[in-house]
Amino acid sequence: MSLPPFPVRLIAARPLTPTVRELVFERVDGAPVVYEAGQWISLDIPQPSGTVVRRAYSIASAPGCAIPGDDARVPHRFELAVTHVEGGPGSTALHAMAVGTVLDAIGPQGFFVRREQHPSLFVATGSGLTPLRSMVRDALARGERSPMHVLCGVRTPEERLYAEEFEALAATLPHFRATYTLSRGADDWAGPRGYVQTHVRALYEELAADPAREAPHVYICGLQKMVSAVRDVLRKEMDLPRQVVHSERYD
Ligand SMILES: Cc1cc2nc3c(=O)[nH]c(=O)nc-3n(C[C@H](O)[C@H](O)[C@H](O)COP(=O)(O)OP(=O)(O)OC[C@H]3O[C@@H](n4cnc5c(N)ncnc54)[C@H](O)[C@@H]3O)c2cc1C
Structure with missing residues (x-):
């Protein structure tokens, strides 16, 4: 149609x-x-x-x-x-x-949507963060209390899209966190480094550690190479069911 x-x-x-x-x-x-x-x-x-x-x-x-x-x-x-x-x-x-x-x-x-409330890990590189930002703002504006963690990969500190906004949210909302990981340079960067796929397992397991909550879902968005690499960690290495891994590709 x-x-x-x-x-x-x-x-x-x-x-x-x-x-x-x-x-x-x-x-x-x-x-x-x-x-x-x-x-x-x-x-x-x-x-x-x-x-x-x-x-x-x-x-x-x-x-x-x-x-x-x-x-x-x-x-x-x-x-x-x-x-x-x-x-x-x-x-x-x-x-x-x-x-x-x-x-x-x-x-x-599009079908890359988040219809239920559940602990969520949002994984992106660059402007792949845009639909995830929409989901986060929508959930928080509706008063959702599920734990939410954004993981975003960028090359340099200047490229940390929506960093100020997410830092402000994290400062007031204990159930929201954002982590940026750098793939290049910046000697003075004290935060995480490397591709997003190297951090996904640890962050997922952290969200899954609360036995009172249901299994976290993961929302991944960006270029195909990153999306495939993250899906491989979650589906092949961690054996997570298909239903909890959602993704959108830009290329
Ligand atoms: C469902 C969907 C949602 C999208 N949402 C966004 C979005 O929110 N923001 C956005 O910037 N783009 C987004 N894109 C990509 C966008 O549609 C275009 O492909 C992009 O703007 C490049 O178009 P162009 O004509 O400038 O370059 P083209 O000559 O068409 O070049 C396309 C090539 O650019 C690269 N590319 C595409 N998107 C990106 C990107 N975001 N970052 C780095 N390299 C890229 C890919 O290698 C791709 O093969 C989305 C794509 C899809 C399919």
């Missing part, structure tokens, strides 16, 4: 890291953008040549742009976080796009 496109306007944008730009869109007709945390939306992105390219982006905001601890909702708005891919037509145009630009969106859609 093909979904009808609807026009959206870019109403705000800012750099989140040196390579990731946040873009805030609103439906031009003011109708709500109905989605579940974790879903993605397609954009028809105009090119300098006059053509358009269609690309998918996970929605980074919680439905209604819900913010933990705040009852306000903006149902016709959604946020994206886009990594600039060198030479990539879609992401290059989105990084250069002027506020006020109107383009077509299609969706939202």
Whole structure:
């Protein structure tokens, strides 16, 4: 079934890291953008040549742009976080796009969603964090108390997407934590190092240690190589059932 496109306007944008730009869109007709945390939306992105390219982006905001601890909702708005891919037509145009630009969106859609409350480990690299941020904000805005731990792999400290936001949440919510692991350089970095897959087992076992709670679920998002490596640890090495391992790939 093909979904009808609807026009959206870019109403705000800012750099989140040196390579990731946040873009805030609103439906031009003011109708709500109905989605579940974790879903993605397609954009028809105009090119300098006059053509358009269609690309998918996970929605980074919680439905209604819900913010933990705040009852306000903006149902016709959604946020994206886009990594600039060198030479990539879609992401290059989105990084250069002027506020006020109107383009077509299609969706939202996708099955990478979190419908139940359970202890959760969220694993991402780079902008794979966007649907996981939506799930976390949605759960916290609804007052969920399940333990939640975000594990995000980045190359350098400057690339720690949403670090300030997650640190602020972790400072006030004892059931929420975020860990960033660095794959490169930075001599003064005292935190974890190495690829996300090297930390997944320990963090999962920590979440699973409470016998009063059900088995934790894992939500993984990013490029195929990382998603496969993390799935291998969870499914092949740890023998976790398929039902607790959820993933989304960007390539
Ligand atoms: C379901 C889904 C959700 C997505 N959500 C996001 C999102 O929230 N944010 C986002 O930045 N991208 C996201 N993407 C990727 C996005 O659709 C584009 O592929 C990306 O913006 C590159 O498009 P391009 O035209 O610039 O480059 P292209 O010339 O199309 O280059 C594509 C290549 O870029 C690489 N690539 C794709 N995405 C990324 C990325 N995020 N980081 C690093 N390298 C990448 C891959 O190797 C891929 O083969 C998503 C993809 C899918 C399928």
